[in-house]
Amino acid sequence: MWIPTEHEKYGVVIAGFRGTVPHGLSLEIGDTVQILEKCDGWYRGFALKNPNVKGIFPSNYIHLKNACVKNKGQFEMVIPTEDSVITEMTSTLRDWGTMWKQLYVRNEGDLFHRLWHIMNEILDLRRQVLVGHLTHDRMKDVKRHITARLDWGNEQLGLDLVPRKEYAMVDPEEISITELYRLMEHRHRKKDTPVPASSHHLFVQMKSLMCSNLGEELEVIFSLFDSKENRPISERFFLRLNRNGLPKCPEKPERHCSLFVDLGSSELRKDIYITVHIIRIGRMGAGEKKNACNVQYRRPFGCAVLSIADLLAGDSKDDLVLKVYMCNTESDWYQIHENIIKKLNARYNLTGSNAGLAVSLQLLHGDIEQIRREYTSRFTHGVSITRKLGFSNIIMPGEMRNDLYITVERGEFEKGGKSVARNVEVTMHVVDSSGQILKDFISFGSGEPPASEYHSFVLYHNNGPRWAELLKLPIPVDKFRGAHIRCEFRHCSTKEKGEKKLFGFSFVPLMQENGRTLPDGTHELIVHKCEENTNLQDSGRYLKLPFSKGISLGNNSQAVKTTKESFWITSFLCSTKLTQNGDMLDLLKWRTHPDKIAGCLSKLKEIDGSEIVKFLQDTLDTLFGILDENSQKYGSKVFDCLVHIINLLQDSKFHHFKPVMDTYIESHFAGALAYRDLIKVLKWHIDRVTEVELHEHIQEVLKAQEYIFKYIVQSRRLFSIATGGQNEEEFRCCIQELLMSVRFFLSQESKGASALSQLQAVFLSSFPSVYSELLKLFDVREVANLVHDALGSLPTVMHGDESLQAVKLQSIGKTVESHLYTNPDSRCILLPVVLHHLHMHLQEQKDLIMCARILSNIFCLIKKNSSEKSVLEEIDVIVNSLLDILLRTILEITSRPQPSGSALRLQFQDVTGEFVSCLLSLLRQMTDRHYQQLLDSFNTKEDLRDFLLQIFTVFRILIRPEMFPKDWTVMRLVANNVIITTVLYLSDALRKNFLNENFDYKIWDSYFFLAVIFINQLCLQLEMFTPSKKKKVLEKYGDMRVTMGCEIFSMWQNLGEHKLHFIPALIGPFLEVTLIPQPDLRNVMIPIFHDMMDWEQRRSGNFKQVEAKLIDKLDSLMSEGKGDETYRELFNSIIPLFGPYPSLLKKIERETWRESGVSLIATVTRLMERLLDYRDCMKMGEVDGKKIGCTVSLLNFYKTELNKEEMYIRYIHKLYDLHLKAQNFTEAAYTLLLYDELLEWSDRPLREFLNYPMQTEWQRKECLHLTIIQNFDRGKCWENGIILCRKIAEQYESYYDYRNLSKMRMMEASLYDKIMDQQRLEPEFFRVGFYGKKFPFFLRNKEFVCRGHDYERLEAFQQRMLNEFPHAIAMQHANQPDETIFQAEAQYLQIYAVTPIPENQEVLQRDGIPDNIKSFYKVNHIWRFRYDRPFHKGTKDKENEFKSLWVERTTLILVQSLPGISRWFEVEKREVVEMSPLENAIEVLENKNQQLRTLISQCQTRQMQNINPLTMCLNGVIDAAVNGGVARYQEAFFIKEYILNHPEDGEKITRLRELMLEQAQILEFGLAVHEKVVPQDMRPLHKKLVDQFFVMKSSLGIQEFSSCVQASPVHFPNGSPRVCRNSMPVSMSPDAARVIPRRSPLSYPAVNRYSSSSLSSQASAEVSNITGQSESSDEVFNMQPSPSTSSLSSTHSASPNVTSSAPSSARASPLLSDKHKHSRENSCLSPRERPCSAIYPTPSETSQRMLFNHTGDCALPRSDSSLPGPDKAVNTTPSSWSLDSGKEARNTSESGKLISPPVPPRPAQTASPARHIASVSPSPAGRSPMKGSVQSFTPSPVEYHSSGLISNSPALSGSYSSGISSLSRCSTSETSGFESQGSEPAVTVPSYSVSEEPVRKESKTPPPYSVYERTLKRPVPLPHSLSIPPATDPPALPPKPQLVRPNNLENSSRRTEQVPRPRPLPRKVSQL
Secondary structure, three states: OOEEOOOOOEEEEOOOEOOOOOOEOOEOOOOEEEEEEEEOOEEEEEEOOOOOOEEEEEHHHEEEOOEEEEOOOOOOEEEEOOOHHHHHHHHHHHHHHHHHHHHHHOOOHHHHHHHHHHHHHHHHHHHHHHHOOOOHHHHHHHHHHHHHHHHHHHHHOOOOOOOEEOOEEOOOOOOOHHHHHHHHHHHHHHHHOOOOOOEEEEEEEEEEEEOOOOOOEEEEEEEEEEOOOOEEOEOOEEEEEOOOOOEOOOOOHHHOEEEEEEEEHHHOOOOEEEEEEEEEEEOOOOOOOOOOOOOOEEEEEEEEEEEOHHHHOOOEEEEEEEEOEEEOOHHHHHHHHHHHHHOOHHHEEEOOOOOEEEEEEEEEEOOHHHHHHHOHHHHHHOOEEEOEOOOOOOOOOOOOOEEEEEEEEEEEOOOOOOOOOOEEEEEEEEEOOOOOEOOOOEEOOOOOOOEOEEEOOOOOOEOOOEEEEEEEEOOOHHHHOOOEEEEEEEEEOOOOOOOEEEEEEEEEEOEOOOOOEOOOEEEEEEOEEOOOOOOOOOOHHHHOOOOEOOOOOOOOOHHHHOOOOEEEEEEEEEEOOOOOOHHHHHHHOOOOOHHHHHHHHHHHHHOOHHHHHHOHHHHHHHHHHHHHHOHHHHHHHHHHHHHHHHHHOOOOOOHHHHHHHHHHHHHHOOOOOHHHHHHHHHHHHHHOOOOHHHHHHHHHHHHOHHHHHHHHHHHHHHHHHHHOOOOHHHHHHHHHHHHHHHHHHHHOOOOOOOHHHHHHHHHHHHHHHHHHHHHOOOOHHHHHHHHHHHHHOOOOOOOOOHHHHHHHHHHHHHHHHOHHHHOHHHHHHHHHHHHHHHHHHHHHOOOHHHHHHHHHHHHHOOOOOOOOHHHHHHHHHHHHHHHHHHHHHHHHHHHOOOOOOHHHHHHHHHHHHHHHHHHHHHHHHOOHHHHHHHHHOOOOHHHHHHHHHHHHHHHHHHHOHHHOOOOOHHHHHHHHHHHHHHHHHHHHHHHHHOOHHHOOHHHHHHHHHHHHHHHOOHHHOHHHOOHHHHHHHHHHHOOHHHHHHHHHHHHHHHHHHHHHHHOOOOHHHHHHHHOOOOHHHHHHHHHHHHHHHHHHHHHHOOOHHHHHHHHHHHHHHHHOOOOOHHHHHHHHOOHHHHOOOHHHHHHHHHOOOHHHHHHHHHHHHHHHHHHHHHHHHHOOOOOOHHHHHHHHHHHHHHHHHHOOHHHHHHHHHHHHHHHHHHOOHHHHHHHHHHHHHHOOOOOOEEOOEOOEOOEEHHHHHHHHHHHHHHHHHHOOOHHHHHHHHHHHHHHHHHOOOHHHHHHHHHHHHHHHHHHHHOOOOOOOEEEEEEEOOOOOOOOOOEEEEEEOOOOOOHHHHHHHHHHHOOOOEEOOOOOOOOHHHHOOOOOEEEEEEEEEEOOOHHHHHOOOOOHHHHHHHHHOOEEEEEEEEEEEOOOOOOOOHHHOEEEEEEEEEEEEEEOOOOOEEEEEEEEEEEEOHHHHHHHHHHHHHHHHHHHHHHHHOOOOOOOHHHHHHHHHHHHHHHOOHHHHHHHHHOOHHHHHHOHHHHHHHHHHHHHHHHHHHHHHHHHHHHHHHOOHHHHHHHHHHHHHHHHHHHHHOOOOHHHHOOOOOOOOHHHOOOOOOOOOOEOOOOOOOOEOOOOOHHHOOOEOOOOOOOOOHHHHHHHHHHHOOOOOHHHHHHOOOOOOOOOOOHHHHEOOOOOOOOOOOOOOOOOOOOHHHHHHHOOOOOHHHOOOOOOOOOOOOOOOOEOOOOOOOOOOOOOOOOOOHHHHOOOOOOOOOOOOOOHHHHHHHHHOOOOOOOOOOOOOOOOOHHHOOOOOOOOOEOOOOOOOOOOOOOOOOOOOOEOOOOOOOHHHHOOHHHHOEOOOOOOOOOOOOOOOOOOOOOOOOOOOOHHHHHHHHHOOOOOOOOHHHHHHOOOOOOOHHHOOOOOOOOOOOOOOOOOOOOOOOOOOOOOOOOOOOOOOOOEEEEEO
């Protein structure tokens, strides 16, 4: 049976449990669980990470932990009883764990690794805490480390700042808000501003001395030297080096490492130097022989210096090498460091051995204990401490020092009978009073232990040596008296024996007879001569002698004899026990000289402070002893001395001695009667404050009042103890009188900064420190009343002395901080006077920082939920006194501009924050009674109204994000809890006082506005929190948004008819609330919208206002980025408004205005979907199609459905900016045109809008025009720019603005130039289908056609789309998807290339228009696009698959033409038609013929530098024919069975036959041209082609062409088909040919949009591999690289390579599969796999075709290779290709010069081919198009042509490969879409003989490429004469004007009217 658990409440999972049993709860290791019930080894409960899921789990999987239970029962809450730091660590590490993994995902490697290390450190520290074996101090230290790391991690991860008290988290509900604020502020400041260290230390480590010839031991002495004051400032660090220059004791680090301690900040300057002196230990001369002398001397070696400023930058200098210098003369050794510092180069140079000193230096900051903690390794290994000379800046009590510093300065000695000066060595001993040498009391420096004697270094031959060596004598005090220093002087011989001969000595006693020590300073000592054997051990013999020239003792005449020789030393005593001051000694011995007491007391002020504090206790005892002895006589003087000593301790150098005085008062003070004199003298001084001459003295007295009161109180206590409390009343009266004097003194008013106000300020600053002393003797209430009276007597004038006001406030602040105020009994007395002064200052807005601090302290004492009566009364007082002024203060300081300086800004924020925390504290303490009293206290409704408006405004300020730092979530939640509680109280007042007839719009509006911004706060959006944080917030505060939402609803319902005042103003704010994904909140808020619609409908009969406001607000919310991924589901379910809650729709459906309501909902829903998509797209980094598409969708929605012009224009400009960013200049121009179209050429003034200034409509339209033209220019859409140029030019002309008109015309002309001169790339077009529900709304289940970027091919486009939609799946077929794909919860992309169908056929068909012009019309203003898919219908014939090969042609019609405002537009309609196998065959042959014509023409006009493309093409067609290529068509369509079964195809069969014959003619002419240009090495191939051509002709049943085609022959000018190109010299008449229009869907030419690029041979080969084509000569042809640099656009260049529609050749082309296989395998996902190819060309609906008729026989080229090139083309008979079978042929024949037969034109397309004859007259060569008068026709490089001039058909090419590459310049040519109209006169084309060839060459003819083309290697477009115009029967074009030519054409051409043969339309399968 399951029973509730009593003690097993909380545990940790120690083994994973899968929960596979019924009701099992799945658990992971480390989860914490709360246990509810238990039963037979099982527990029932839940994991704390997911408390909603409850289940059972085994009890042995759980480790139980101690916990306490709150709210026992159903809603019990378990809190673990472990250390709060452990709890915090655990929860924090869990949160970090999740975020840590995200760092890895986001590739933030640095933070990832740093956080990993920190987490491991925390886990280690956690283990230490859990073990529980740490000492108290160590535990504290570990917790400090833990919290520091937790805070660091939280800050790095952007988590909340945790308020802590002594390393434990605090509950914000348990402390006052002001205290919480201070804790947060403290942690924030600690994080922000490191405190600068006041103490610094220099670490020195000696590494080595690098020198080439050492060989001797060395001494190295470091010290710090002040070059400004020219003195050392530290002791010395002394170490010894061995003969190798390395430390002598490397195993003892303290011997070679030292820390120079206690450097002040003032000593870190550039004139402080580290000096290093090096002394060698060895022979006198460095170069002496070894046997010269065995005695070792200390001799100078070198010196190095370094400025401490060099360390300030980096703080650490490892392995620094200092240069070592030596002085030029030894006598300068004492000042060598100064010379180096001053750079006196003449006095020193580098040491001879070029030595270098290797040291490591580091500057450390902080106090010494902190340094020990941070650099533990250094201190554990050992480091010597080198102190500063003398006391440090701060003298610590208890510091014991007795150091005498002696500097051996110099000596003056006589020669002593020698010819040269002496080598003097000084030996020093410290000798005690008994004559014994004191052992180990001479310290050379910190690195070495003290020694018993000192030997100076020796200067060679110097009778006046200067040493300047500093020694420290740490002699104990007990040995100091009677001790003396003795210095012995010896001459050091340099002879072999090396003797040291004593020749004199000096001595100096350390203490005088009267107890004074040796005074500081330089002492000139007498050198007493003596002999070598003199016994100096008996000190008594010489101590009676005089020792100094300044002091002579006795009448000893020996002193006179030694006057010539002197020895100087400098002494400096640093002692806490001994004094050198006689006055101090006299004072301390006052009893021995009572007559000197007055003088001693007077001199006390002159004694140095350090001397006084050294003997502080003795001095105080002396003073109070004198006072007890004779208070009448010395009372005032003792008081003054006491004041002096007390004030001395205020000095920062001595303030550490205050505890010494406190200890003295508590433990040693014995003056029980002193209080009377002290009170009397103090009152005397206070009563005389008005006497100016005493002001300075009184000021000193008032400063000392704290300790004076301490002495008074302690004295009285001692008196009471001694006498049993006698004279109590008398004492009270004295104190009362004293405080009466104080009150009188304080109440004095003074104007300005007078001396009196200064005294008042001094008194007030120290007065609060007296309270604690008074409390020792008086009752709390008594003291409180005394203080109340004193503070109450202060003058209330606020315009007085500013400094006094500040001090007054500081005094009040100290009062509030004192123990007196913390007692509730005294607080109720003091609070009114404190609040009174605060109120005055706040009213004047003065001293706000201090006011804030006082208020904070006041509220810190008032605990939350304290129901004590005293507390409630205090709150009453504070509310009445301060609430109003507090609100005003917050309003005032938040409305000020923030200061610019960072320090000031921090201060400003602190003040604001403190006032806010005070207000919140006050409001949190207020109960119902307080609120009721407050509201009742307002006399009028106006006052109440003002108060409510004020408090609502303040609340709005408190909610601002910048009010608290970003990571102060704890503080924000507390503030919000207070605000919502207060609002609930105040809403009652609002309802009672401001409804019905008292309705006040302003106050209600302020209320609703506050409520809305409250709900929208970021810190209340619980959905963004981690689960653990969300749980904590909900447990503590609940969801405050719902509470406020309910309050809004309640208040709204109360409004009644006043609701109309808030419609539509509140729609936006309320809508913003509904964006929050909180179901309860939306349930509450959504009915308000129905209410609004209902009231608006009642008022105006519609709710247009509601609709307009709704839409505006939705848009602004989206642009602000409201909502994020958490709102996705909310928005998708019809966003916040009406989606998941049908109740509103049901309500609306019951209303009379149901239709308009539902319509509004639908509109808003659609808008929200678009806005959501827009917002999500805008989050992306780079501009992509998704952003642009989304903006277009939204823009169109605003225009078409909402008709909101302003929003529409805004989004136009947003779209424009996106296009500019993406460099879509053409689209940017079209976008801006939308705005331009809204404007008129009028003078209507327009307001400032977006980036436009205030201007007239005309000016704005002009500005727009110019911007649009500029963008069209940058997008190379110059034709559109020209139209706009004309429009604006018209305006300039109408205003006679000729200056701008001229500029505009020049701009227009420049655009024309650019059209003709600059290259334009033709873009690819791709059809993209977006299928699946996961796509944004504007794309979902729609198909688009996209205009690709320059050079972008299908593969690149597909990759780009997959990058934009990384989750999308690319569909691998081109079939229409089914419904399952549409409804799938995924993203599917279907992409293939499509071919554009131009609208403007007129330009493309017109003859003579350059390709540069046509190219624009081929790819601009395109509405329709085409895509072909081959398939088999019926039974597939394995022998001839082309019998059943059909083509499905899909035409896509867009909603808008491309290009436009976007690069892609949606497909509006699909049309699908099917082409029969016969129609397909006709189209394939037409395309192949056209390709052949193009190549032949290019070869003839020398445009083709490489003839390989022609060779390969000829080879492909002829070779395929030999293998049965065209025969397959004959087999399929020319057999009797097919003709009988398809009688309707008669004309088509005839057409196919004509095309076959035409192909044969073209091939024959092509071979003739080929023969002329073929290189020698390819002659065998040519011969083979000629032979195979004869075979092909015979297979077609052709003997002579004249027998097959009865038509007059047409000559090509210059022996080639007619070509219209700038690069050609021949001008032609428009009458040169006849156009025979013919209408049939099957006559659509395969419009190959001429490629501006090429595939490399490798790519072509790759294509052939992909499409499975066999190798052939045509394949080689397709693999030729093109010189073009243009785009690899697949629509241009890749002939669709799905499968051949021509018969299979003998090379066994792969057979086509069934229809299903086609639909899958032939899906076009790359240009190489696309089913729209040369086989399936682009339809051209309004096309025309120019056909040339011909008659006569063809002179076939000979295959005899022995003949020379020209002879091969010669036929002895007249050419049957002549356009004039009569005269022209005869002339040619007579001349004896024959030309190669021109390419035959297509046969006439009438029933009787023989009827169509056209005559052509010759025309001489024209000039260059630039210089001649003849207009030349330059086809555009981007004309509208067949998409596949190269067929895949083996019938034409011999293999599939012939259809692969249409990218090569050599393989594809451009076909013009027209030549001329049938109504025009036939063009006479001149026929050139071979003899005319030189003439053509001589004329000024441009090369085949223009300069521009050659540079870019752009492919040359197809000449017009060879282009195959699409058939059409539109109205005839007007006849072309006759071109003026140099020679008139004599022979007019004959015209023959032809009736076009109608062609049947293909069957239409479906129209979508």
